[in-house]
Amino acid sequence: MIFGLFSVLGAAALVVIDQLIKHWATAALLPVGQMNVLPGIVELRYCLNDGMAFSMLAGKQGLLIGMTSVMLLVVLVMLFTRKMTTWERVAWTLVLGGGVGNLIDRVLNGVVVDYINVLFMHFAIFNFADICVCVGVGLLMLVVLLDSCKKEKPAEQKADDDGAA
Numbered sequence: 001m002i003f004g005l006f007s008v009l010g011a012a013a014l015v016v017i018d019q020l021i022k023h024w025a026t027a028a029l030l031p032v033g034q035m036n037v038l039p040g041i042v043e044l045r046y047c048l049n050d051g052m053a054f055s056m057l058a059g060k061q062g063l064l065i066g067m068t069s070v071m072l073l074v075v076l077v078m079l080f081t082r083k084m085t086t087w088e089r090v091a092w093t094l095v096l097g098g099g100v101g102n103l104i105d106r107v108l109n110g111v112v113v114d115y116i117n118v119l120f121m122h123f124a125i126f127n128f129a130d131i132c133v134c135v136g137v138g139l140l141m142l143v144v145l146l147d148s149c150k151k152e153k154p155a156e157q158k159a160d161d162d163g164a165a
Contacts, residue, residue, distance in 0.1 A: 004080035007093045014097025018129045019104065025115040025127075040119055047125045048111040061110055065103065072099045091139035098132030 029035060029046035036043050051058030075096045079089070105112040114125040 001080065003089060007079040007089055007096070008076070010090075010093045011097035011100060014094065014129075014132055015101045015104070018098070018101030018127070018132070021128050022101075022105065022113040022115075025113055029115060034117070043117045043119055044115050045117040045125055047114040047117075048109075049114050049125070050111045053124065053130075061106060065106055068099060068103050068106070072096060072103065075099070085143065087139060088143050091136045091143060094132045094136030094139065098129040098134075098136065101129030101132070102127075 025044065025046060029044055034043050034045040049058075050061065052064055057064055075092055078084075079092055079096070084092070102112050112127065112129075114127045114130070116127060116131075117125045
């Protein structure tokens with residue numbers, strides 16, 4: 001229970017950071033459109049996205065809000081009911097914080113404020129909440145991969161021991 005509470009507080013902190021950055025991006029970037037950070041590498045560019053990753057499901061706000069809400073509710077319940085490792089908990093906390101940050105935009109404004117534009121490759125413009133979700137999912141994949149390697153190793157050692165006898 002206490003770990004679930006810490007996770008929710010961590011996710012809430014991520015949401016506050018996300019919303020503050022988006023507020024700044026709207027105030028500072030909307031009037032100028034874009035701002036170079038590292039010329040030719042990264043710029044800050046004000047952009048409104050009515051879809052999800054890479055503008056998928058653009059214009060389908062009801063569907064996006066409903067799906068996101070259900071998924072985030074499942075994550076929230078898991079954080080309180082499921083026993084998990086520290087890294088798994090950190091990963092789900094990142095997913096929850098980033099997901100709620102973008103959900104707030106979608107519910108209040110019908111669009112998500114994006115502002116990070118990578119210039120050295122063709123990529124979607126994204127935001128802090130997107131980074132939280134992607135890092136969280138990447139961390140979950142790493143946790144699952146490492147866990148499966150740990151489970152396979154004892155089985156391999158047992159097979160080696162059986163073969164040596």
